[in-house]
Amino acid sequence: xxxxxxxxxxxxxxxxxxxxxLVSSAAAARWIALVTTLATLALCIxxxxxxxxxxxxxQFVEDAALFGNAFRWALGIDGIALLLIVLTAFLMxxxxxxxxxxxxxxxxxxxxxxxFMEVLMLGTFxxxxxxxxxxFFEAGLIPMYLIIGIWGGANRIYxxxxxxxxxxxxxxxxxxxxxxxxxxxxxxxxxxLLNTDFPPQAQTLLWLAFFASFAVKMPMWPFHTWLPDAxxxxxxxxxxxxxxxxxxxxxxxxxxxxxxxxxxxxAQLVWxxxxxxMAAVVLTxxxxxxxxxxKKLIAYSSVxxxxxxxxxxxxxxxxxxxxxxxxxLSHGLVSGALFxxxxxxxxxxxxxDIDKYGGLSNNMPAYALFFMVFTMAAVALPGTSGFxxxxxxxxxxxxxxxxxxxxxTTGIIxxxxxxxxxxxxxxFGTARTEEAAKLPDLTRREWAMMAPxxxxxxxxxxxxxxxxxxxxxxxxxxxxxxxxxxxxxxxHVTAGAPAPAAHExxxx
Amino acid sequence: xxxxxxxxxxxxxxxxxxxxxxxxxxxxxDRAAPALTWAAILTLxxxxxxxxxxxxxxxxxxxxxxxxDPFAAYTKVIVYLAAIVSLFAAMSWFGRDRDYRAxxxxxxLFAVVGMGMMVSASDLLTLYVGLELQSLAAxxxxxxxxxxSRSSEAGLKYFVLGALASGILLYGISLLYGxxxxxxxxxxxxxxxxxGVSTAELFGxxxxxAGLAFKIxxxxxxxxxxxxxxxxxxxxTAFFASAPKVAAMALLxxxxxxxxxxxxxxxxxxxxxxALASTILGGVAAIGQKNIKRLLAxxxxxxxxxxxxxxxxxxxxxxxxxxxxxxxxxxxxxGAFLVVLRMRDANDQPVETIASLSGLSxxxxxxxxxxxxxxxxxxxxxxxxxFWPKFLVFQAAVAxxxxxxxxxxxxxxxxxxxYYIMIVKMMYFDEPAPAFAETREPVGAGLILASALxxxxxxxxxxxALSAATxxxxxxxx
Numbered sequence: 001x002x003x004x005x006x007x008x009x010x011x012x013x014x015x016x017x018x019x020x021x022l023v024s025s026a027a028a029a030r031w032i033a034l035v036t037t038l039a040t041l042a043l044c045i046x047x048x049x050x051x052x053x054x055x056x057x058x059q060f061v062e063d064a065a066l067f068g069n070a071f072r073w074a075l076g077i078d079g080i081a082l083l084l085i086v087l088t089a090f091l092m093x094x095x096x097x098x099x100x101x102x103x104x105x106x107x108x109x110x111x112x113x114x115x116f117m118e119v120l121m122l123g124t125f126x127x128x129x130x131x132x133x134x135x136f137f138e139a140g141l142i143p144m145y146l147i148i149g150i151w152g153g154a155n156r157i158y159x160x161x162x163x164x165x166x167x168x169x170x171x172x173x174x175x176x177x178x179x180x181x182x183x184x185x186x187x188x189x190x191x192x193l194l195n196t197d198f199p200p201q202a203q204t205l206l207w208l209a210f211f212a213s214f215a216v217k218m219p220m221w222p223f224h225t226w227l228p229d230a231x232x233x234x235x236x237x238x239x240x241x242x243x244x245x246x247x248x249x250x251x252x253x254x255x256x257x258x259x260x261x262x263x264x265x266x267a268q269l270v271w272x273x274x275x276x277x278m279a280a281v282v283l284t285x286x287x288x289x290x291x292x293x294x295k296k297l298i299a300y301s302s303v304x305x306x307x308x309x310x311x312x313x314x315x316x317x318x319x320x321x322x323x324x325x326x327x328x329l330s331h332g333l334v335s336g337a338l339f340x341x342x343x344x345x346x347x348x349x350x351x352x353d354i355d356k357y358g359g360l361s362n363n364m365p366a367y368a369l370f371f372m373v374f375t376m377a378a379v380a381l382p383g384t385s386g387f388x389x390x391x392x393x394x395x396x397x398x399x400x401x402x403x404x405x406x407x408x409t410t411g412i413i414x415x416x417x418x419x420x421x422x423x424x425x426x427x428f429g430t431a432r433t434e435e436a437a438k439l440p441d442l443t444r445r446e447w448a449m450m451a452p453x454x455x456x457x458x459x460x461x462x463x464x465x466x467x468x469x470x471x472x473x474x475x476x477x478x479x480x481x482x483x484x485x486x487x488x489x490x491x492h493v494t495a496g497a498p499a500p501a502a503h504e505x506x507x508x
Numbered sequence: 509x510x511x512x513x514x515x516x517x518x519x520x521x522x523x524x525x526x527x528x529x530x531x532x533x534x535x536x537x538d539r540a541a542p543a544l545t546w547a548a549i550l551t552l553x554x555x556x557x558x559x560x561x562x563x564x565x566x567x568x569x570x571x572x573x574x575x576x577d578p579f580a581a582y583t584k585v586i587v588y589l590a591a592i593v594s595l596f597a598a599m600s601w602f603g604r605d606r607d608y609r610a611x612x613x614x615x616x617l618f619a620v621v622g623m624g625m626m627v628s629a630s631d632l633l634t635l636y637v638g639l640e641l642q643s644l645a646a647x648x649x650x651x652x653x654x655x656x657s658r659s660s661e662a663g664l665k666y667f668v669l670g671a672l673a674s675g676i677l678l679y680g681i682s683l684l685y686g687x688x689x690x691x692x693x694x695x696x697x698x699x700x701x702x703x704g705v706s707t708a709e710l711f712g713x714x715x716x717x718a719g720l721a722f723k724i725x726x727x728x729x730x731x732x733x734x735x736x737x738x739x740x741x742x743x744x745t746a747f748f749a750s751a752p753k754v755a756a757m758a759l760l761x762x763x764x765x766x767x768x769x770x771x772x773x774x775x776x777x778x779x780x781x782x783a784l785a786s787t788i789l790g791g792v793a794a795i796g797q798k799n800i801k802r803l804l805a806x807x808x809x810x811x812x813x814x815x816x817x818x819x820x821x822x823x824x825x826x827x828x829x830x831x832x833x834x835x836x837x838x839x840x841x842x843g844a845f846l847v848v849l850r851m852r853d854a855n856d857q858p859v860e861t862i863a864s865l866s867g868l869s870x871x872x873x874x875x876x877x878x879x880x881x882x883x884x885x886x887x888x889x890x891x892x893x894x895f896w897p898k899f900l901v902f903q904a905a906v907a908x909x910x911x912x913x914x915x916x917x918x919x920x921x922x923x924x925x926x927y928y929i930m931i932v933k934m935m936y937f938d939e940p941a942p943a944f945a946e947t948r949e950p951v952g953a954g955l956i957l958a959s960a961l962x963x964x965x966x967x968x969x970x971x972x973a974l975s976a977a978t979x980x981x982x983x984x985x986x
Contacts, residue, residue, distance in 0.1 A: 068972030070896075109869075120891075131899070135890040142884055145929065149937040157937055164929055165922060168889075172918040175899070179906040179914065 005062045007075040007126050010043050010085075011119050014092075018115035026107035030100060033111035037092040037118065044089035051082055053469050057477060058128065058191060071131035071188045079470030080255060080325060081125040084248055087332045088121050090456070091244045094449045095237035098340055101445075102236060102347050103151060110151060113143040114237065121245050125252065128190050130178050137249060138171055144238070144246070152233040159226075159233035166226040170216030177209035181261070194260050194481070203265035210258050211272075218250030220273075220310055221280035224303045231299035232352070236343030239295065243302050244336035251309045251328045255321070259313060260478050263485035266314060270487055273314045274404050280307035281411030288418045294342045294352045297422055298335060301378065304411055305331045311404055312393035316486040320396020321475050322468060327389030329467060330377065330460060334386060337374040337453040341367070344446055345426075348439050354425050358432040364441045368427045370450040375423045377457045379416045385460035400489040512569035515576040518555035518584065519624045525551040526617035533610035541610040545599045548613035552588045552595075552620065559584055561984075568630060572692055575630040582831060582981035583627040583758040590750035590838050591620050593846075593955055598743035600949050601849050604856070612652065616747065619645035623755035630766065632681045632691040632716075635759065639677070639723065642752060643670050649747065650740040662739025669722070669732040677719025683712030693767035701770035713768055717778055720763065723756035726816060727785035730809045734797075737805035742858065745801055746845035749808050754834045757812070761819055761827050765985045772822040779820045780913055784920070786813025791923030795930075799860050800848055803927065804841070807886055810924045811837050814888075817910075817917050818901035826904035827982035832974055833897035836885075836963065840894055843959030844882040846952055847875060852945040859944075865931065867940025875944075876935045878960045885963040887928035888921055893967030 017036030021029040051059060061076035077085065095114060103110050120143070123136035141164055149160035182188050185196040198206065216223045227247075231239050259266050281304050288300035305327060312324025344367060345360070346352055361368035377384035380391070390412060398405035431437035442450065460467055513520065529544050529551075560566045561581035568575050595616055602608030618641060625638025647670065651663025685691050687708045688699035700709060722729040737745045768775055790810025797803040815837070818829035853859050869876035885894030898921065905914040947953075962970070 067968055068975050070971055070975065135895070138889065138895075139891040142889060145932075146936060149933060157933060160933070160937070161926075161929065165926060168925055169919070169922045172922060173915060176902060176906065176911060176915045176918055179899075179903050180911055183903075183907050 005075075006043065006047060007060050007062055007077070008073075010040060010047070010089075011075075011123055011126070013040050013043065014115040014118045014122075018112040018119070021108050021112040021115060024108055029108040029111040030096070033096045033115060034093060036115060037089070037096055040118065040122075041089040041093060044086050047077075048082060048086050048470075051077075051079070051470060053079070054473055057474065061128070063128075072129045074128040074132065074189060075126040076128040076191075077126055078474045079472070080252070080474050082470055083325075083329055083467060084125045084245075084252060085122055087248070087329055088118065088125070088245045090452075091240060091332065091336050092118050094336070094340070094453065095240050097445055097449050098240065098343055099235065099237040102343065106150065110147070113147055114241075117143040117147070117241060121241075121249070124249055129188050130182065130190055130193060131188055133190065134171075134175055134178060137253075138168075140246065140249075141167060144242070147238045148230055148234045151235040151238070154233075155229070156233040159229040162226045163230040166223075167216055170223070171213040173209040174213035177206045181206065190256070196261070198262060200264040203262040204268065207258055207262040207265035207269060210253065210262075211269075214250040214253040214258065215276075216250075217253070218247060218306050218310065219303060220250075220276050220306065221284060221303060222276075224280070224284070227303060228296050228299040231302075231339075232293060232295045236339060236346065239339040239343075240336040243298070243339060244332040247302060247306060248328050248332055251306070251313065251324065254310065254313050255325070255478070260481045263482040266482065267316070267485040267487045270314050270316075273310050274401060277307040277311035278404060278407040280304060281408055282414065285411055285414035285418060289414065289421070291418075292354055294354055294422070294426075295339065296352075297354075297418065298338045298342065301415065301418065302331065302335050304415060305335070305378075307411070308390055308393045308408060311397050311408060312389075315393075315396040315400040315489075316479075316482055317396050317399050317489070318475055318479060319392045320400065321478065322471060323389050323392025323394070323396050325389075325471055325475075326385070326460070326464065326467060327393055330385035330389045330457070333453050333457055333460075334374055334377045334384075337370075337450065337457070338378065340449055340453075341371045341374060344442065345439065349435055354422065356433050357426045357436045359428065359430045359437065360439065361427040362431070363437060363439055366442045366447070370442075370454055371427060372423065373454045373457065375419050377461070379419050380412055383458070383461045385457045385464075387461055388464040399491045400487075402490055511567070512574075515560050515567055515569040516574060516628075517558045517560070519621055519628075521555045521558065522551060522617055522621045522624065526614055526621065529617065530611070530614045533614055536610065538609045541608045541612065542599055542603065544610050545595050545613045548617050549592050549595055551617065552592050556585060556588045566984075572694065573631045573634045574625075574628050576628060577981075577984040579758070579762065579831075579981040579984045580624075580628040582977055583754060584624055586754050586835055586838055587620060587623050587627070587751045590754065590842060591616055591747070593842050594743060594747035594750060596951055596955065597746055597842075597846060597849055598741075600952055601743045602741070604852075607653070609652075612649075615645045615649050619649070619747075620751065623751060626755050627758040627762070629759065629762070630693045632684065632693075632696075632767075635763070636674075636678065636681060639756075639759070640674065642755065643674065643723075646670075646748065646752060649744045650736055652744055653741050656741075658739040659741060662736045665739070666732055666736045673719050673722035673729065676715050676722070680712045680715025680717075680719060683708060683715060687712065693763070696767045697769050700768065705771045705774055709771075710774060713771060713775060714778065716763065717760075717775060720756065720760045721782055724753060724760060724812050725805075725809055726782040726812050727789045727809060728782075730786070730789070733809060734793075734802045734805040737808075738799055738802045738860075742801065742845065742849050742860075745804075746842060746849070749804065749841045749845065750838045753808065753812070754838055757815060757830060757834050761830055762985060764819060765822070765827060769822075769986075776820055776822060779816050780910075783813045783816035783820060783913075784917060786810060786816065787917050787920040788813075788923065791920055791926070794924065794927045797927075798862055800851070800862050800865070800931075801860055803862060803931075804844060804848070807844075807924070807928075808837075808841065811841075811886065814898055814901055814917065814921070817913060818904050820910060820913060821901075821904040821908035823904060823908050824979065824982045824986050825907060826901070827985060828975070828978040829897065829900035829904045831978040831981055832900050835974060835978070836893055836897045836967075839959045839962050840882050840885050843956060843963065844879065844886070846956045846959070847879045847882070849952070850875060850944060850947050850949075852947070854942060854945055856945050862931065862934060864941050864944075865934045866938040868935040868944075870940045871943040875956075878956050879935060880932045881960045881963060883928040883931045887925040889925070891965040891968075893963040893965070893970075896968065896971065 127133035380386035622642030629635035653659035794806035885892035
């Protein structure tokens, strides 16, 4: 693999696929998109297989001065980026499959936009140049705006505008902050900036500028209002990508930029993050509890889960950060899968109203089974991916602040309440409408979408080491970097004095 | 002396061939219009080939009245290219309605001569003569469709307001001359630098800037722009939005840096005010527009505001960013206007309402895609190339310790993003309006394709070449 620009190849593949889709017929475009995304997934799995755990911090590095002195085509990944890249590549073929029949008009454009979206998201995780990162990060607005606006539901135009302008406003200030940083550090390279000590008084403003962008993207309460609208109106695959990957950009940004570049400001403003996370967990869970619209419910639950990510990342300890990262991966799978579950019944009945369903476990047993696996993962049942992440995040949070841990735990209880309520109202009891009683079970295509996600969810729940191992060293680097500013937790963990074990002989 | 003439060779070529073409036009009549247009295009290309300062170091001619430096050369290349494109556009657009007339290419040539004088001026009088030559040609062009009352109105409005602005400019020039004792840029700079900026000199400076702000249609001197853009025939509007804007902007940069450099602290406040006012008003006022040409007028006001952010930095990097901005701006704007030129209803009548773009992605997918690219690019959304010049002006502002200005103006760019994505929404989300008439025009299609490719992410590959050229141009001012 040495010397072969595999990261560029991974980016080029979907890009070529997108161009090919644009000029082909609907049926051909579907197959081109599926084959391209599967090939990209294969390359990304190859990437994971050849990634050296414990090797250099940045691997598969590429650097070409394509754009003069302004910025560079610099790519490279660490373990954190690696897993998010694999997640993106994993969800993409599933999105294409989910759109196979649901999208019946302007198919070539749709598939091209999805592939283009994949390029941009993968590029965001790969970029090693801060401006290249910004370009990839921001460019995602265009395809997502078009996907929501063209193929979305009834109120799609409002949702598309809100999504575009809200997230644009959030991120423009980040660009100014980046310009300031580059001006100060005289380098656009992210690895260099990661080791630059910015003056603490400037850090606060820089931190806030980055926070504006990532908090909107994440989204954190109270900047989340664009998310329910966008989710509800987007087509199923759009929701999957939005929840599965786009929201992760915010968390990735916190881990990659806010925390290691501005440790002092992070420590100083940690109360903002904790406060908003606590508010988010409780408030959005309560909001989710009263939703009638399935997609809205899952959208609000996303905000609640993202609060675990933000809280975990800013605990400044290993459990918290690793937990936050695992919650990101797990939520990417689980919420994506839940949106797929909604999409399956929406395709049949064209309604997202919970009251139109009921008793689906009678006529759709396979569907009910998968839906239950994902519900349990969202509730963080041990043995599923959700448990690992939320447990670690809570351990980290307890070490940092007991109040934070207490409130977040309430969130888990509330989360169980709204998810089980949703599952109960949809799958158990008797059908509330005649149509719901006649719904046919999963097709083979839908099986093929659900089964891989369920398998990975269980894998991550049973043997999380596969996912924690690549990140371990990078989290250590991050912790070392922020150690000088880490605020003191209120847990005061002290090592006990080792006492010799009682000998049987003494008892005599 | 001979050397002086070599330095103004492009202007000589343009003037002489303009006069010859005028004679031919007078005798051969409108039948010769297409041939004359091709001749004018050829002339512009020839003049570009003889530009001093491009490959050679250039110099200053006629006792420092005329500067043929890399800055002037770079601007002239852009101006000539924009003029060539708008000549193509005019030929096919007027030709379709059979009212293309032979004086059109001649007027464009004279306007280009005027612009050449403007960007090369190193004396307030050269500046004024160039500006007037360009303006007079432009007034006639605005009223080119004599039988159309909107066109005549646009011409008249442009003339009256333009004359007022010329008056203001001339008053400022006379004040500066009176209190510095010279009209040469270097002399003025020396006088301002020696003993500080007196109140009277400040007045002169303000009046000169106000007159120039009119030409670049920066707020608060922008009122004429939407009316003239709407009333003038569309190819003329395309021309107004491109070449003269670049020339006037370059002129403003040169005056601000070369003549008023020592007073940078004074004019910076003015530039910052007009920049922010332009970005805000250009964003807010465009939202309610129903006519695509008016909308593009506000878009140009908005973009000029962003370019001025680079000037406010008052550094070589800032000036280079302005020139980079204008280069990309010209391509985006001409591209958008080339699309507008193709908007004709079933009866082959031009339509200008924004609503007629509805559902264009269904009826004309390629045209809609090109327009969407131009709109996102004008909004400055990466990965389109329109992002990069905005990036450069903000970078220059941040490097000059004007971080707050960069932050405020980038926040205003969200306002303007609203109406650009509104056009995209019309084309992609709405139900189709009646389809436009078919156009068979390979040159126009090729130009749209070329500009769309330039503002697509492929444009980023041009960054090394363009930054080197703009930086070289900007350094020749400092």
